[in-house]
Amino acid sequence: MTSTETRPEPPGVAGEREQLAGFLDFLRSAVVMKAEGLTDEQARRALVPSELTTVAGLVAHLTYVEQYWFGVLFAGRPDEWRDRFAEDPDAEFTAGMRTPLADLIANYTAECARSRAVASELDLDATATHKGEPVNFRWALIHMIEETGRHAGHLDLLRELLDGSTGE
Numbered sequence: 001m002t003s004t005e006t007r008p009e010p011p012g013v014a015g016e017r018e019q020l021a022g023f024l025d026f027l028r029s030a031v032v033m034k035a036e037g038l039t040d041e042q043a044r045r046a047l048v049p050s051e052l053t054t055v056a057g058l059v060a061h062l063t064y065v066e067q068y069w070f071g072v073l074f075a076g077r078p079d080e081w082r083d084r085f086a087e088d089p090d091a092e093f094t095a096g097m098r099t100p101l102a103d104l105i106a107n108y109t110a111e112c113a114r115s116r117a118v119a120s121e122l123d124l125d126a127t128a129t130h131k132g133e134p135v136n137f138r139w140a141l142i143h144m145i146e147e148t149g150r151h152a153g154h155l156d157l158l159r160e161l162l163d164g165s166t167g168e
Helices: 016-035 040-044 055-074 080-087 091-097 103-121 137-163
Strands: 127-130 131-138
Touching: 016 040, 016 055, 016 103, 016 137, 040 055, 040 091, 040 103, 055 091, 055 103, 055 127, 055 131, 127 137, 131 137
Parallel strands: none
Antiparallel strands: 127 131
């Protein structure tokens, strides 16, 4: 697995934006680190009762939430997944079961880069509408830290169950 020396440490002293972005990038790197080096079969293996909670499913899901929160809500891009959800309400997870892990990681990394570009242009008080209610960009960043952190923890456990790897 990747050394912690190559992972971006969140700044200890910085402005609000830099600290929020730093923690999100730290967690994004944990997602990649936990997924890298697995085979497609390992990444798709269901190890917990929720069959959607696989390495592949979680990476695909996190790619979708990056695209949704940063791209759709705050950059105004069309939701490329909307039609998929009409056929499969779990599409963002099940997409991972059909896509090679290397492609999932590349897609996630690329979507994170697009999200960073969107974030760099937005004021933390910029607003978007989610479920009919306003949310500011600060709230969205905090939500993405929570979402990514929760799933990075899932990935940590799945990776240990798959091959015994532990650590950051």
